[in-house]
Amino acid sequence: MTNAALTPDPHAWLKARGRWSPFEIAFWAATLLPFFFFPSYLPLASQIAIAALFAISVDLVLGYAGIVTLGHAMFFGIGAYAAGIISSRYGWTEPLTGLLFAGLVAGAVGFIASFLIVRVQHLALLMITLGLGLLTYELANAMSWLTGGTDGLMGIDIAPIFGVFNFDLWGRTAYAYSLAGLFVGFLLSRRIVHSSFGLALRGVRENVRRMPAIGSEHRVHLQKIYTISAALAGIAGALLTQTTETASLQTLNFERSADVVVMLILGGTGRLYGGILGAAIFMIARDQLAGINPQYWYFWIGFLLMLVVLTMPKGILGGLARLAGRRDE
Amino acid sequence: MISQFAIVLFDGFAFGMLLFVLSVGLSVTMGLMNFINLAHGAFGMLGGYVAVTLMRQMGMPFLAALPCAFFAAALLSIVLERTLFRRLYRAGELNQVLFTIGSVFVAAAVATYVFGTVQQVIPMPSWLRGSVEVLGLRLNVYRIFIIAVALAVTALLVFGLERTRLGAQVRAAVDNQRVAQGLGMDVERIFAVTFALGSGLAGLGGALAVEIVGLDPSFGFHYLVYVLIVVAVGGLGSVTGSFVGAALLGIGDVAGKYFMPEVGSFLIYLIMVAILFVKPLGLFGKR
Numbered sequence: 319m320t321n322a323a324l325t326p327d328p329h330a331w332l333k334a335r336g337r338w339s340p341f342e343i344a345f346w347a348a349t350l351l352p353f354f355f356f357p358s359y360l361p362l363a364s365q366i367a368i369a370a371l372f373a374i375s376v377d378l379v380l381g382y383a384g385i386v387t388l389g390h391a392m393f394f395g396i397g398a399y400a401a402g403i404i405s406s407r408y409g410w411t412e413p414l415t416g417l418l419f420a421g422l423v424a425g426a427v428g429f430i431a432s433f434l435i436v437r438v439q440h441l442a443l444l445m446i447t448l449g450l451g452l453l454t455y456e457l458a459n460a461m462s463w464l465t466g467g468t469d470g471l472m473g474i475d476i477a478p479i480f481g482v483f484n485f486d487l488w489g490r491t492a493y494a495y496s497l498a499g500l501f502v503g504f505l506l507s508r509r510i511v512h513s514s515f516g517l518a519l520r521g522v523r524e525n526v527r528r529m530p531a532i533g534s535e536h537r538v539h540l541q542k543i544y545t546i547s548a549a550l551a552g553i554a555g556a557l558l559t560q561t562t563e564t565a566s567l568q569t570l571n572f573e574r575s576a577d578v579v580v581m582l583i584l585g586g587t588g589r590l591y592g593g594i595l596g597a598a599i600f601m602i603a604r605d606q607l608a609g610i611n612p613q614y615w616y617f618w619i620g621f622l623l624m625l626v627v628l629t630m631p632k633g634i635l636g637g638l639a640r641l642a643g644r645r646d647e
Numbered sequence: 648m649i650s651q652f653a654i655v656l657f658d659g660f661a662f663g664m665l666l667f668v669l670s671v672g673l674s675v676t677m678g679l680m681n682f683i684n685l686a687h688g689a690f691g692m693l694g695g696y697v698a699v700t701l702m703r704q705m706g707m708p709f710l711a712a713l714p715c716a717f718f719a720a721a722l723l724s725i726v727l728e729r730t731l732f733r734r735l736y737r738a739g740e741l742n743q744v745l746f747t748i749g750s751v752f753v754a755a756a757v758a759t760y761v762f763g764t765v766q767q768v769i770p771m772p773s774w775l776r777g778s779v780e781v782l783g784l785r786l787n788v789y790r791i792f793i794i795a796v797a798l799a800v801t802a803l804l805v806f807g808l809e810r811t812r813l814g815a816q817v818r819a820a821v822d823n824q825r826v827a828q829g830l831g832m833d834v835e836r837i838f839a840v841t842f843a844l845g846s847g848l849a850g851l852g853g854a855l856a857v858e859i860v861g862l863d864p865s866f867g868f869h870y871l872v873y874v875l876i877v878v879a880v881g882g883l884g885s886v887t888g889s890f891v892g893a894a895l896l897g898i899g900d901v902a903g904k905y906f907m908p909e910v911g912s913f914l915i916y917l918i919m920v921a922i923l924f925v926k927p928l929g930l931f932g933k934r
Contacts (some may be wrong), residue, residue: 361741386741434924440740441683442927445879452872456913576748583745614760620752627746628734 328514333409336512342454345591349497360489366601367496368557371503371523373548373581373593379585380579382511384523385435388444388575389451395570397424397552402437402471402565411477417499417556424552425545432548433542439526448572455570470566474559485561492561499557500594500616503550507590510546519543520588554571580619586633595635653784655905656898661790663897664797666858669852670874671804671889672845678821678884679838683740685747687849688871689754690720696758696851696861699767709772713854717760720850721843728842733835740838758864767862793855800848804886817841821884870910875898882932891930 351361372394379385389456391532397420404410404419434446458465466472483491510516521529522536529536559565568574579601585596630637665893673687694716699708727750735743775792778785808814820827820834828834853866860870873896881892899918901909922930 320730386744388744434920438923438927440681441677441875441879441883442923442929444683444740444744445875446920446923448872448875449916449923453913453916454921456910456916460909460913567662579745587741614756616752617756620749620754623745623749623752624731627738627742627749628731631742633740 324489332512332514332517336508337409342591342617343420344525346501352493357488358492360493362601362605364489364493364561365558367493367500368554368596369559369578369581369601370597371496371500371557371584372551372554372578373597374500374503374507375547376556376578376582376592377587377590377593378507378510378543378547381589381592382516382523382584383519383540385447385540385544386444387447388579389449389454390547390578391570391572392427392451392454393424393548393551394558394574394578395428395567396557397421397555398565399458399555400424400469400552400570401463401556401559402474405475406471407464411475413476413479415562416476416560417553419550420556420559422467423553425549427547428548428552429541429545432544435544436537444628445571448575451570451572451575455572458567458570465565468567470564472557474565476560477564479568489561496506496561498555499553503553504590504594505548507550510543511590515539515542523588528559528613533606562611582621583623585631585635586635586637589635592633592635596633599634650784652803654786655902656789657786657904658785659685659901660894660897661787662713662859663894663895664794665852665856666870666877666897667890667893668797668800668855668875668876671800671872671886672841672848674878674881674889675817675821675884676838676842676845677878679817679824679834679841680736682736683730683743683747685744685875686727686750686867687755687846688869689751689867689920690724690849691725691853691856691874692758692862692864692868693760693780694720694853694868695767695857696762696853697850698854699769699857699862703772709769709775712849715813717847717851720853722846724846727840728839730843751871754867758867762864764863766911767857769857771858779928781911786888789858793859796851796855799884800905801852801890801895801930808886813837813840823914876915878929880919880922882929885929885931885932888929888931 335421347474349367352360356363372390376390377394379387379390400420400423401416404416407643410416410419431450434450435443438446462468476485479491479495483494485491485495508580510517518529518534518536518539521534522539526536529539555569558569581600582593584599585594586592603618604615607618626633632640669691670687673684673865676682676684681682698712698716701712703710707715731746731750735746738746748902771789775789778787779791780786808818816827816832816837819830820837824834853862856862856866856870876896877889877892880896881888881890896915900911900915901915903909907914926932
């Protein structure tokens with residue numbers, strides 16, 4: 319806490335922590351490279367951006383607020399279906415408002431679910447997040463008149479963005495659109511974690527009992543961040559629907575909830591960029607290894623998980639930060 | 648209608664007893680160490696494969712293959728507990744979840760490599776096939792056998808916990824680990840023994856389950872959800888809780904799928920979430 323001692327004004331301290339470093343600017347400039355150097359990989363890059371946004375939404379609850387969730391795919395899937403249904407059933411094809419609508423729906427469900435989440439801890443928390451995820455999957459499966467069931471949602475049509483940029487075959491618009499979504503989501507999350515609210519969340523993560531003792535409404539904080547996270551996850555799902563013009567039950571299944579946690583752990587929790595890095599590594603590795611049997615792909619994922627937990631509990635970014643001798647956040 | 652209802656109740660109870668054997672070990676070990684072991688279902692899978700292989704390759708009789716499944720799972724669990732899992736007792740629940748779920752991925756991949764993705768079939772001895780008529784109901788003999796085995800396991804567990812030295816130590820350690828340690832008990836050793844017994848029971852449950860639910864590499868995942876529901880709803884560290892939770896889940900699952908196939912599995916999760924909302928510690932959980 320030497321930083322705080324040097325800068326007596328807490329607002330100035332928060333502001334200093336929230337300053338952009340050259341690495342960050344370089345990183346975001348690098349995300350534009352696929353347009354010029356890997357044009358054939360643009361669809362994959364778009365998938366990575368979506369997965370990264372989803373990972374950031376999970377990082378907000380898992381990495382910052384310490385809520386272990388095994389069912390976040392429910393919000394991803396709800397967003398995906400909301401964006402799909404508004405287009406295919408109601409003919410609303412404008413993408414940006416569709417995205418907003420999906421975020422609102424997922425956020426509303428997240429708000430309702432947050433009343434359950436803040437009540438429980440440990441195993442019960444795991445089981446409630448897992449149970450809600452499975453429940454949403456079964457519900458979507460049973461409500462096939464709305465969701466198309468196992469066939470997926472048909473007939474999604476998305477109008478050009480701003481009426482100009484059509485979703486082309488090479489995925490140029492799709493990547494630009496997903497990347498913009500990721501960037502806006504990232505800016506929002508960055509603002510949150512560098513605010514006093516973000517600090518309060520970290521306080522809850524570190525010691526749930528102490529926060530009420532110093533007069534902090536920890537349950538309200540947790541509900542707030544859970545709702546925001548759900549809305550972000552929903553937007554990520556909606557991006558997937560809009561860029562691929564399909565929505566299927568796979569957006570809701572347990573593998574998606576598990577995969578996103580794996581991405582986050584690989585990259586490192588509680589540091590926003592961890593989710594992005596983890597998503598990139600995970601998706602590229604899966605793309606390169608797609609030829610082999612998916613069962614063996616899971617062998618390596620499992621092996622990697624065990625290895626990361628035993629040797630690098632803070633993920634790749636955490637390991638790098640330790641090597642560079644920097645203090646952990 | 649009444650007889651149909653009774654048959655569903657019977658099948659559900661048999662399925663519940665299967666789940667009880669699969670999950671009771673996890674309930675006790677989780678109550679002991681607060682170690683969230685998602686690999687428990689994988690020990691069940693191992694038991695299933697051991698039984699199938701012994702019977703098909705070596706022609707071992709079913710009744711001899713069951714204890715082998717128990718010992719194989721128990722033995723492997725001792726090795727894993729001593730080398731890997733024990734490093735995670737103080738590592739936080741997220742790391743425990745990730746590590747053990749990683750091991751389920753690996754176990755599923757290894758099972759696929761060795762046995763392929765096909766459903767395994769277990770050759771049942773003739774005396775366990777078919778059905779008998781009891782009070783005008785045709786009951787499946789194998790399900791009666793499962794209920795008998797589960798009740799025997801329950802009796803042994805209750806006797807072991809209430810009447811033996813190890814049982815008293817386990818109960819003490821579940822109630823308050825620190826005080827138990829302070830009184831000079833070697834909690835880690837108690838845990839290792841309990842862990843082996845619990846995993847062995849999972850192996851036994853896996854071997855029993857093959858005939859009812861089949862066996863393929865996704866077993867560890869698929870039944871993990873059921874096992875966790877039993878443990879969470881019943882409450883940690885409680886044999887009674889696991890028994891009641893497993894019976895409820897089994898009957899609810901079979902009845903739901905039989906009478907309301909559209910929403911059957913949906914109802915199970917809804918009821919679980921509702922129970923945990925009202926009682927976060929489970930029906931019989933103490934802490």
